Amino acid sequence: MRNPFTPRSLPLILAGRDADLSLIDQVLTPVAVTRQPAEGAVVLHGVRGIGKTSILRAAATRAASEQGLTAVWTSAAKGQSYLPALATSIRRTLESSGIVAPGTWSLDEIGVNLGPVKATARRNRQKPVPHPEFNVGAVEEMLRSASTLCAEHGGARGGGMLLLMDEMQAASRADLAILLNALQNISHDQQGAPPFAFVAAGLPSVRGAITSAATFGERTAFRSIKSLDQDATRLALVETARESGVSLSNEAIDLLWSTTQGYPFFVQLYGFHTWAAASLSKKKIITLADAQRGVATAQNDVNELFAARLSAAAKAERAMMTAIAQLGGDEPVKRLDLADALGKSTQSISSVRSQLIDKAVLTEEERGYIQFTLPGFAQYVLEQA
Ligand SMILES: Nc1ncnc2c1ncn2[C@@H]1O[C@H](COP(=O)(O)OP(=O)(O)O)[C@@H](O)[C@H]1O
Numbered sequence: 001m002r003n004p005f006t007p008r009s010l011p012l013i014l015a016g017r018d019a020d021l022s023l024i025d026q027v028l029t030p031v032a033v034t035r036q037p038a039e040g041a042v043v044l045h046g047v048r049g050i051g052k053t054s055i056l057r058a059a060a061t062r063a064a065s066e067q068g069l070t071a072v073w074t075s076a077a078k079g080q081s082y083l084p085a086l087a088t089s090i091r092r093t094l095e096s097s098g099i100v101a102p103g104t105w106s107l108d109e110i111g112v113n114l115g116p117v118k119a120t121a122r123r124n125r126q127k128p129v130p131h132p133e134f135n136v137g138a139v140e141e142m143l144r145s146a147s148t149l150c151a152e153h154g155g156a157r158g159g160g161m162l163l164l165m166d167e168m169q170a171a172s173r174a175d176l177a178i179l180l181n182a183l184q185n186i187s188h189d190q191q192g193a194p195p196f197a198f199v200a201a202g203l204p205s206v207r208g209a210i211t212s213a214a215t216f217g218e219r220t221a222f223r224s225i226k227s228l229d230q231d232a233t234r235l236a237l238v239e240t241a242r243e244s245g246v247s248l249s250n251e252a253i254d255l256l257w258s259t260t261q262g263y264p265f266f267v268q269l270y271g272f273h274t275w276a277a278a279s280l281s282k283k284k285i286i287t288l289a290d291a292q293r294g295v296a297t298a299q300n301d302v303n304e305l306f307a308a309r310l311s312a313a314a315k316a317e318r319a320m321m322t323a324i325a326q327l328g329g330d331e332p333v334k335r336l337d338l339a340d341a342l343g344k345s346t347q348s349i350s351s352v353r354s355q356l357i358d359k360a361v362l363t364e365e366e367r368g369y370i371q372f373t374l375p376g377f378a379q380y381v382l383e384q385a
C-alpha cells in the first residue's frame with residue numbers, strides 16, 4: 001500500500017489552516033467583486049517546515065476556483081534575480097491558461113527592456129540580450145498589463161491576477177525594493193488599476209526586509225504560521241490514513257502528537273515512518289507498537305539533522321544553544337535572560353544570535369524572545385552537552 005504521508009512534498013490533507021485561508025479570502029474576495037486591486041497584501045511568515053508553502057499552494061487553487069483569479073506562482077531563490085523569473089512566470093501562466101497566444105506577450109512591449117540594453121540587442125542581433133533592466137515603472141507596468149489581460153480574458157467569473165511569491169526572504173534587497181514599490185503604486189491606484197493581489201510567504205526575517213524596503217508594509221497583513229494544535233494534528237494523521245482506508249489507535253495518535261508537537265514536517269515524517277512500520281497489507285489499523293517503531297526510525301532521521309546542526313556550530317554558538325536549552329527547552333527564552341545566563345550583555349550576544357537565526361537553528365517570532373526552530377532539538381542539545 002502506498003505511503004500517503006509526505007515529508008518532502010505537499011500534504012494530502014491540509015489540516016488546521018482554515019483561519020489562514022480565510023484571512024487570504026478576505027483580501028481576495030473584494031478584488032473579484034470590485035474588480036480593483038486588493039487594498040493590501042498578505043505575507044505568511046514562519047520557520048522552515050511549518051507549512052507556509054502548503055498554505056500558499058492551497059490559496060492559489062482556491063483563488064482560481066472561487067474568485068476566478070489567475071494565479072501566478074513564483075519563488076525567490078538566493079543568488080538568483082527574482083524579477084526576470086517573475087516576468088517568465090507571468091508569461092508562462094498567461095500562455096498556458098490561454099490568455100495570450102505563445103510568443104505574443106513580450107517584455108519588450110511593456111518597456112522592460114529599456115535604454116542601453118535594447119539598443120545593444122538591436123545593434124548586434126547575434127549576441128544574447130543581457131538581463132533586462134527592471135525598474136519600478138517597468139515592473140508596475142508588467143503587473144498592470146498582465147492583470148488587465150487576466151481580467152479581460154479570465155472567463156465568466158471575470159477575475160484578475162493573483163501573484164504568489166514563496167521564499168520571499170531569498171530575494172535581493174534591490175529586487176524586493178523594486179517589487180514592493182511597484183505593488184504599492186498599484187494598490188494606491190484603487191480607481192485606475194486592474195484587479196490584482198499579492199500573497200507571499202517567507203522565513204521570519206521577511207518581516208524586517210519588507211518594512212525596511214517600502215511603506216508597503218503598513219498595508220500588509222503579516223501572518224505568523226505556527227505548528228498545528230492537537231486537534232489539527234489528530235486530523236492530519238487520521239484523515240491522511242483514512243484516504244487509504246487505514247485507521248490509527250488513540251494511543252498511536254497520542255504518541256505521534258507528543259513526539260511531533262504538531263510541527264507539520266514532523267507530523268509527516270513521523271507519520272511516514274509509522275505507516276512504513278505497520279505492515280499494513282495484513283491489517284488496516286496502526287497500533288501503538290507501530291507508532292513506537294515509527295517514532296524510533298523518525299527520531300534517527302531527525303537526530304542526524306540535529307547532529308549536523310550541532311557539529312556545524314562554532315563554540316560561541318554551542319554555548320548559546322546549551323543556554324537556551326537549559327533555560328527554555330523548546331519554549332521561547334527572553335533575550336535578556338539568555339544574556340544573563342551567558343554572563344554577557346544583550347548587545348554582545350546579538351551577532352551569535354543572528355548567525356543562528358540565519359542558520360535556521362533559532363527564530364525570533366516575537367520581539368525579544370528566541371527559541372529553537374525544531375521541536376526536540378533542546379533535549380538533543382542537553383544530551384550532547
Ligand atoms: N496543514 C498541514 N497538515 C499536515 N501536513 C502539513 C501541513 N502543512 C504542511 N504540512 C507538511 O509539512 C511539511 C512542510 O510543509 P511546507 O509547506 O513545505 O513548509 P514550509 O514552506 O513552511 O517550509 C511538508 O511535508 C508538508 O506535507
Ligand SMILES: [Mg+2]
Nearest residue numbers: 052053054166
Ligand atoms: Mg516553503
